[in-house]
Amino acid sequence: MGEDYIWTYTVCGIYQATHFIGGGSGGEVARAFNMLTGDEVAIKSELLHIEHETNHPPALAYEAAVYKLLRKPSLGFPCLHWAGKNNGNYVLVLDRLGPNLGALHKFCRRKFSMRTVCMLAQQMLDRIEYVHSRGLLVVDVKPHNFAIGMGDNAHIVHLFDFGHSKLYLDPVTGKHVPYVADRSATGTVPYASVAAHRHYELCRRDDIEALFYVLLEFYCGELPWQGIYAPSFEAKLERTCEMKAGRALRDFVATECPPELKTYYSYYSDLEFTEKPDYAYLRRLFADRMKLEGWESDARFDWMDPSLLEKGTLIPEEYVVDSRFVEDVGVDPD
Numbered sequence: 001m002g003e004d005y006i007w008t009y010t011v012c013g014i015y016q017a018t019h020f021i022g023g024g025s026g027g028e029v030a031r032a033f034n035m036l037t038g039d040e041v042a043i044k045s046e047l048l049h050i051e052h053e054t055n056h057p058p059a060l061a062y063e064a065a066v067y068k069l070l071r072k073p074s075l076g077f078p079c080l081h082w083a084g085k086n087n088g089n090y091v092l093v094l095d096r097l098g099p100n101l102g103a104l105h106k107f108c109r110r111k112f113s114m115r116t117v118c119m120l121a122q123q124m125l126d127r128i129e130y131v132h133s134r135g136l137l138v139v140d141v142k143p144h145n146f147a148i149g150m151g152d153n154a155h156i157v158h159l160f161d162f163g164h165s166k167l168y169l170d171p172v173t174g175k176h177v178p179y180v181a182d183r184s185a186t187g188t189v190p191y192a193s194v195a196a197h198r199h200y201e202l203c204r205r206d207d208i209e210a211l212f213y214v215l216l217e218f219y220c221g222e223l224p225w226q227g228i229y230a231p232s233f234e235a236k237l238e239r240t241c242e243m244k245a246g247r248a249l250r251d252f253v254a255t256e257c258p259p260e261l262k263t264y265y266s267y268y269s270d271l272e273f274t275e276k277p278d279y280a281y282l283r284r285l286f287a288d289r290m291k292l293e294g295w296e297s298d299a300r301f302d303w304m305d306p307s308l309l310e311k312g313t314l315i316p317e318e319y320v321v322d323s324r325f326v327e328d329v330g331v332d333p334d
């Protein structure tokens with residue numbers, strides 16, 4: 001469904017929803033603004049009748065608790081303005097973000113340049129490191145859960161959607177959760193770690209592994225297990241897990257990947273269950289490549305300048321203005 005679908009309602013008499021943005025398993029998201037300040041926000045809402053039918057607390061109340069735990073006062077995470085019940089829905093009011101990286105990747109014909117991959121990887125690692133520093137795992141690391149900011153923040157990659165996040169440190173003892181082998185499956189199939197496929201307890205390594213699949217997709221356009229045939233969904237899951245854990249991925253990395261992704265791959269493969277990843281080391285891989293190539297870290301991503309892309313973007317041709325035909329009409333200051 002497009003963004004122009006009009007959807008109006010108010011929250012707390014302050015936030016006015018105007019358009020439907022999108023929806024997933026966690027709720028529906030609307031574009032909105034604060035009627036007192038004019039600030040743009042997004043409203044994520046979940047119908048509460050589900051709560052009464054199943055006796056589960058609303059999933060968005062859990063996500064609100066995660067946002068509070070993140071307590072992020074600075075860049076890279078949307079600020080939670082309000083959370084609570086409103087007209088039969090549980091509602092989160094968040095900073096409004098721009099397009100997500102899944103949409104931007106598609107917009108760039110499903111291939112980012114290595115320069116864009118390097119810039120994104122450093123920011124994405126930074127966000128994941130922050131979540132881990134709060135004792136939490138992201139769990140659902142995927143392109144659609146990272147979005148650029150609006151306006152002046154268009155160069156900042158934000159991490160959002162913490163509906164699947166979970167604690168890996170015991171809040172009382174501060175100890176790492178123990179290894180357990182029969183957890184329910186979590187994450188989004190193409191990016192889920194091998195441990196998530198096998199229903200093992202997750203750890204920081206699994207977020208780092210999921211980010212590797214995201215970067216691989218950004219660079220290569222498609223993951224080796226996307227589009228494979230299997231007679232059933234279960235068989236496809238099984239085959240995907242086998243490919244990630246075995247030779248299929250190893251060979252793919254060896255033949256298709258730049259050295260930075262090769263090193264990233266061998267690094268996370270050796271991480272232990274309770275080991276803290278060396279985020280700075282991983283960021284340095286991409287920063288060093290940029291330095292080597294003489295690429296400036298100016299946050300000019302592929303989607304901002306189609307000329308940086310071999311095949312251009314998917315912007316319809318009628319919107320692309322050829323500068324030769326633009327007259328300098330001059331603007332009268334009066």
Ligand SMILES: Nc1ncnc2c1ncn2[C@@H]1O[C@H](COP(=O)(O)OP(=O)(O)OP(=O)(O)O)[C@@H](O)[C@H]1O
Pocket residue numbers: 021022023024025026027028029041042044078094095096097098099100144145147160161163
């Ligand atoms: N703060 C925001 N500002 C702008 N767009 C947003 C915001 N939060 C979510 N969206 C958009 O709304 C859609 C659904 O968001 P979100 O991923 O939070 O929902 P979900 O139900 O948890 O999804 P999923 O099933 O993928 O977990 C996505 O397209 C996302 O880009």
